[in-house]
Amino acid sequence: MRSAILQTASRYLLPILLLFSVFLLLRGHYYPGGGFVGGLVAAIAFVLHSFAHGTTNTMKIIGYKPMALIPVGLGIASLAMFLPVLIGYPVMTGLWFEEPIPVIGMMGSALFFDLGVYLVVIGVVLTILFTISLHTH
Numbered sequence: 001m002r003s004a005i006l007q008t009a010s011r012y013l014l015p016i017l018l019l020f021s022v023f024l025l026l027r028g029h030y031y032p033g034g035g036f037v038g039g040l041v042a043a044i045a046f047v048l049h050s051f052a053h054g055t056t057n058t059m060k061i062i063g064y065k066p067m068a069l070i071p072v073g074l075g076i077a078s079l080a081m082f083l084p085v086l087i088g089y090p091v092m093t094g095l096w097f098e099e100p101i102p103v104i105g106m107m108g109s110a111l112f113f114d115l116g117v118y119l120v121v122i123g124v125v126l127t128i129l130f131t132i133s134l135h136t137h
Helices: 004-027 035-053 055-062 066-086 109-136
Strands: none
Touching (some): 035 109, 055 109
8 A cells, every 4th residue: 555645745746856966057067967867756756656556557657667767868978079089179079059049058969978878877776676677576
């Protein structure tokens, strides 16, 4: 039997934690935070939901297996790493747009690298935890 308080709280905490994880992702190339920390917070949001509602119900919300995020994240991070090579710069050279984007600020290849890391972290953490959870019940 699951706690009604935890179920109610998780319904409100899931979107708040996901929004906070995006905030951490977007501020990461200026201040502490970034893809890794943001990805952990997003994964924790889904883990909290799975504690309250069960892993199967949480996987229905996500809509796909978390393992699918790993190659997508690796692809985005790799593209951000090697894109500068195509225009004659060393690997992982930061490329930036000329004008800042409202709310986000200066946007460049560092943000896309962080986005790739964000997706990989969510995919790895949820794959491990959901696999353990589904095999223990």
